[in-house]
Amino acid sequence: MRLCVPLVTQDELVGMLHLEGLAAQAKLRDEQEQLAVSLAEQLALALGNARLRESLRRQSVLDPLTGLFNRRYFEETLRRELARSRRMASPLSLVVLDVDHFKRVNDGYGHATGDAVLRTIAQLVRQSIRDCDVACRYGGEELVILMPDCAQQDAARRAEALRADIAGAPPMPDGAGPDTITASFGVAEFPIHGPDAEALFRAADRALYQAKREGRNRVIAAGQQ
Known part of the structure; x- marks a missing residue:
């Protein structure tokens, strides 16, 4: 079985977590899905923070008027x-x-x-x-x-x-x-x-x-x- 969990941070889709081989047993599969959702939240937060750091880094080295480096x-x-x-x-x-x-x-x-x-x-x-x-x-x-x-x-x-x-x-x-x-x-x-x-x-x-x-x-x- 497969599961796709969107990675969303601040209402923006930043990726997708794709899992295969989930358990056939319903109870175990539910536990795996909950774990996947929790993992997706952490991944989305990490990706969002990385993108924010890169955006801030670029702002620190770019001239806002021309877009050239400062x-x-x-x-x-x-x-x-x-x-x-x-x-x-x-x-x-x-x-x-x-x-x-x-x-x-x-x-x-x-x-x-x-x-x-x-x-x-x-x-x-x-x-x-x-x-x-x-x-x-x-x-x-x-x-x-x-x-x-x-x-x-x-x-x-x-x-x-x-x-x-x-x-x-x-x-x-x-x-x-x-x-x-x-x-x-x-x-x-x-x-x-x-x-x-x-x-x-x-x-x-x-x-x-x-x-x-x-x-x-x-x-x-x-x-x-």
């Missing part, structure tokens, strides 16, 4: 990837990008439009990265992309493709925002442009501000300045 997660991941790159003697590139004239967007169209612009760019970033890449909102309108096993030349090429995607994104409907949005990029590679996390970020950030000084909407690789 600065805390980036800093932890950068240290970990730097250590791996040292062990494996493999390249690691860091891309820093900043939305051009973002203050004008907020001042001219409102913060809701500014938020929509950031969400749109975050979506384009997600579409452009590999599974092993890590994209984060570093703060304000500044985003970072960590590219393991990627040399600067390839990282700059990929950043250029993303820059073109952002510049070519369709304008917001009904004049709700600017006709075009652009971003400036800085790219640096470990260990060529920095022996540690702080130095690598500084190198990419300097390249970014060089892109700003040269007219924005461009990619500058560290070492080009």
Whole structure:
């Protein structure tokens, strides 16, 4: 005989407990069914708690506006990837990008439009990265992309493709925002442009501000300045 017991927590079905080989004798089968129901309640509670912990963990590392990872997660991941790159003697590139004239967007169209612009760019970033890449909102309108096993030349090429995607994104409907949005990029590679996390970020950030000084909407690789 078979028995299926739903696993329910907070009125949500989270699984199903399927049992086979129940006793043919009614009294013994009733005891087995009661035990199965009790076990199902405990399993449902454990699954619900595990899902809650995972949800809270993700909330602690995700930026709520863009859905990208947050600065805390980036800093932890950068240290970990730097250590791996040292062990494996493999390249690691860091891309820093900043939305051009973002203050004008907020001042001219409102913060809701500014938020929509950031969400749109975050979506384009997600579409452009590999599974092993890590994209984060570093703060304000500044985003970072960590590219393991990627040399600067390839990282700059990929950043250029993303820059073109952002510049070519369709304008917001009904004049709700600017006709075009652009971003400036800085790219640096470990260990060529920095022996540690702080130095690598500084190198990419300097390249970014060089892109700003040269007219924005461009990619500058560290070492080009």
